Amino acid sequence: MKKVLIIGANGMLGQELANIFKSDSEYKVTAWDFNKIDITDETQVKEKISKLNPEIIINSAAYNAVDLCEKDKAEFAKAKMLNGKAPGYLAKIAKKLDATFVHYSTDYVFSGMPEIPEPAGCAGSCSSCSLHEGFVPQLGFDENAIPEPVQNYGKTKLMGEDAVQRNGEKYYIIRLSKLFGKPAKSKTAKKSFFDVMLEVGKKNKEVKVVDEETSCFTYAPDLAKKTKEIIESEKPYGIFHVSNADACTWYEAVVELYKMTKIKTKVIPVSSDEFPRPAARPYVSSLINTKLNPLRSYKLALREYLKNK
Numbered sequence: 491m492k493k494v495l496i497i498g499a500n501g502m503l504g505q506e507l508a509n510i511f512k513s514d515s516e517y518k519v520t521a522w523d524f525n526k527i528d529i530t531d532e533t534q535v536k537e538k539i540s541k542l543n544p545e546i547i548i549n550s551a552a553y554n555a556v557d558l559c560e561k562d563k564a565e566f567a568k569a570k571m572l573n574g575k576a577p578g579y580l581a582k583i584a585k586k587l588d589a590t591f592v593h594y595s596t597d598y599v600f601s602g603m604p605e606i607p608e609p610a611g612c613a614g615s616c617s618s619c620s621l622h623e624g625f626v627p628q629l630g631f632d633e634n635a636i637p638e639p640v641q642n643y644g645k646t647k648l649m650g651e652d653a654v655q656r657n658g659e660k661y662y663i664i665r666l667s668k669l670f671g672k673p674a675k676s677k678t679a680k681k682s683f684f685d686v687m688l689e690v691g692k693k694n695k696e697v698k699v700v701d702e703e704t705s706c707f708t709y710a711p712d713l714a715k716k717t718k719e720i721i722e723s724e725k726p727y728g729i730f731h732v733s734n735a736d737a738c739t740w741y742e743a744v745v746e747l748y749k750m751t752k753i754k755t756k757v758i759p760v761s762s763d764e765f766p767r768p769a770a771r772p773y774v775s776s777l778i779n780t781k782l783n784p785l786r787s788y789k790l791a792l793r794e795y796l797k798n799k
């Protein structure tokens with residue numbers, strides 16, 4: 491039986507990780523949240539985790555208030571501790587215990603301006619060679635793309651990636667985007683985008699939604715399952731991109747949501763300038779996965795989520 495420690499276990503992703511590992515009798519699961527361990531305290535991290543001596547450590551705890559840490563210095567400092575420093579403490583203890591370490595990051599480490607790929611065989615930046623005919627480039631960032639965050643949250647998550655790489659050995663850094671699923675158990679839990687838009691749709695005849703910020707939704711149970719698969723298939727350590735297929739804008743996702751739920755509210759596409767927020771968002775931040783079998787479309791995952799709600 492393998493001992494697995496899940497940190498941030500009351501969070502949206504953490505609760506699904508706990509479910510998936512608990513449902514397999516091969517694992518002895520310890521699920522900790524903030525009330526059991528404060529991962530920003532290195533002494534606690536060393537002592538508590540050494541005592542438990544797990545073979546696998548999964549960290550889904552994070553600071554996720556993107557706008558708050560943009561406008562408030564104290565919040566930015568908190569985000570730097572939790573997202574930037576603490577993953578390094580965990581990677582270090584995992585290395586000492588020879589444990590596999592899994593950490594999560596975000597599409598917001600990218601700038602939002604992906605390079606436009608040429609079709610295979612094209613020798614340069616042309617649009618006249620026949621190789622371009624019918625070629626639809628996949629826009630986004632693969633695992634090797636250079637991160638260049640455009641807001642504080644992304645900067646702190648990139649600090650965390652660097653800390654894991656500097657201090658760890660057997661680690662998987664899994665980047666995801668636009669997480670959705672059952673609301674987290676924790677008191678401070680945010681509702682996911684689809685739940686918010688369902689409420690808005692039921693109360694309004696029309697709704698304006700940003701038709702920008704293209705990226706892929708990630709269904710928490712799908713990501714939890716994929717995490718287990720990555721560990722069990724002993725993939726080479728490194729960075730992975732895991733999100734559901736079918737990148738879309740917020741507007742496109744709401745159109746799909748209302749179609750599925752037969753909500754008649756009119757959805758109006760608008761630019762992000764209509765909803766100014768403190769933190770800049772990447773225009774396109776789709777995560778391109780070149781290492782794993784792809785996840786299903788977010789549309790199928792969303793259908794399942796709505797059915798089980």
Ligand SMILES: NC(=O)c1ccc[n+]([C@@H]2O[C@H](COP(=O)([O-])OP(=O)(O)OC[C@H]3O[C@@H](n4cnc5c(N)ncnc54)[C@H](OP(=O)(O)O)[C@@H]3O)[C@@H](O)[C@H]2O)c1
Nearest residue numbers: 498500501502503524528529551552594596668669674676
């Ligand atoms: N949500 C998204 O759309 C999104 C997008 C891209 C990437 N991600 C990444 O995906 C991962 C999972 O995110 P999530 O949305 O599931 O997070 P979440 O729901 O906000 O859960 C985070 C959990 O971490 C706990 N926590 C906070 N501070 C802690 C500390 N000092 N020590 C130990 N635990 C602490 C929280 O407990 P309390 O509630 O008690 O504070 C909470 O249960 C994170 O790495 C996140 O950055 C998320």
